[in-house]
Amino acid sequence: MIPKTRLVILFSLIFILPALTSFTQDIIDPYHYVLNKEVQCRNGAVVSAHPLASQAGLAILKKGGNAIDAAIATQLVLAVVYPGAGNLGGGGFMVATLADGKKIALDFREKAPERATKNMYLDANGNAQPDLSQNGHLSSGVPGTVAGIFTELKYARLPFKKLIQPAINLAEKGFVITESEAMSLNAEQENFKKYNSVVPVFVKSPAWKKGDTLIQKDLAKTLKLIRDSGAKGFYEGETARLIVEEMQRGKGLISYDDLKNYSAKERDAVVFGYKGSYTIVTMPLPSSGGILLPQMMRMIEDQPLKSYGFQSVKAVHLMTEVERLAYADRAKYLGDRDFYKVPVKSLISYPYLYQRMELYKQDTAGSSDSIRAGNLAESEETTHLNVYDSFGNAVSITTTLNGGYGSRTVVAGAGFLMNNEMDDFSIKPGVPNMYGALGAEANAIAPGKRMLSSMTPTIVLKNEQPYLIIGTPGGTTIISSVFQTLVNILEFNMSPSDAVNKPKFHHQWQPDILYVEKEFPENIRTELQKMGYTISQRGPIGRTELIQILPEGKIIAVGDHRGDDTAVGY
């Protein structure tokens, strides 16, 4: 007979040790974590704006969850560890391609409250008051994120309780913050005080520093209500009461009915071919990316871009002019299609785009004063995450509060920040929003309408299999970043890391300025200036997350070096 102690040891070796090892591998240590910019693996990968969020997603993949499960866990952890953009009080979009071929475009964009009016941000003299559309209670649209998550859940495999638990733990027990988080929180201290009557946890003296622990008890309570009651735990009951009471403290408009009536919408993904080999799947309106990306890709499709070379004067000139033409149409034609008739088919049709390209002059900069939207008669803060799983499902989600920390108003007692997405409407024709974008009637405010977005979660298929999963924050620069990263790979054969990290540029028609990142080469700037461009150096353009899946099964995930972004995989 085997002695009892030996049996115990044997049992431990067979059952407990392996379980412990895999447990410790999957455990998220909120006090020790590192940034990781690139991973190469074969089973699955997650890339997001924060290491803890990426790790939460990876742990779910390893437990047998699919890419949707992992994306939900990642998204919820971002709402805790990346309060500047991860959110419960904002909205976003998901594009996914499932292993069975299904293509999903999920819209959980915020909506204007029922009491919103077209001129709500104009004073008695008709002057725009961007301060009100950008800050505090009145700047918030009805949040869509939680409704989005429960619509995503239709495609998940694991129980929701498992997916939300890492977020609850991190909110309840806290986690240490990164240097960049400390800096951003410190930069907002005055705004947090100004736009809240109940002091939120983000206010701290002495200042935040790297390694401080951020504990969010109220947020943990809200997450538990969502865990126990589903979407109703947010849109009804206690959380709804706290949101409405918060709105009342600051003259905000969101009501119980606005919350109860909010629903996310599954829309038809925008699907278009590129050069015969690729199928690009992206988000339709109210994302302008779903119009501008096909426009831009189609305008360059038959141009000899590859022979011009990466960031050559000719390539930058061509791509800038293409951006100018596309953004001019954005300002005039684009808005929520549920409310305004947008000539979508014409805008992305080859004949129209060829006609637009007649305005492109090979040797000189175009001028935004003479180049306007085409004639058609027809009936900084956001965050992105990508997941790819071993089943072949691909998920790309961009979600936002709009500006960093949104309206800066925290729902007292509920612990989450509200968005300032109302500023993405055109508050008055000719008045730029916080990203300098102009808009018109198509994007005017109306009750229940969704404000136009630039978020462009995108998946590129090659031979109908996922090849690239991509997206980024960056306001209006989002579409330029996605466009340039795709061109870097599809035309210039760059590695995923180079495609993401090489300096970017951006032109959005108005203002008529070519924006470049600091690292953009001096000699090319000089040449472009000679061609007539006004060039302005600006801060980082985008924080692009990318996963590339090679035909033989290798997965390369890359997080942008412009932030705390982290890629993990197994």
Ligand code: DON
């Ligand atoms: O939906 C949009 O286009 C904007 N609200 C996105 C804002 C954003 O990307 C800020 N990020 N840095």
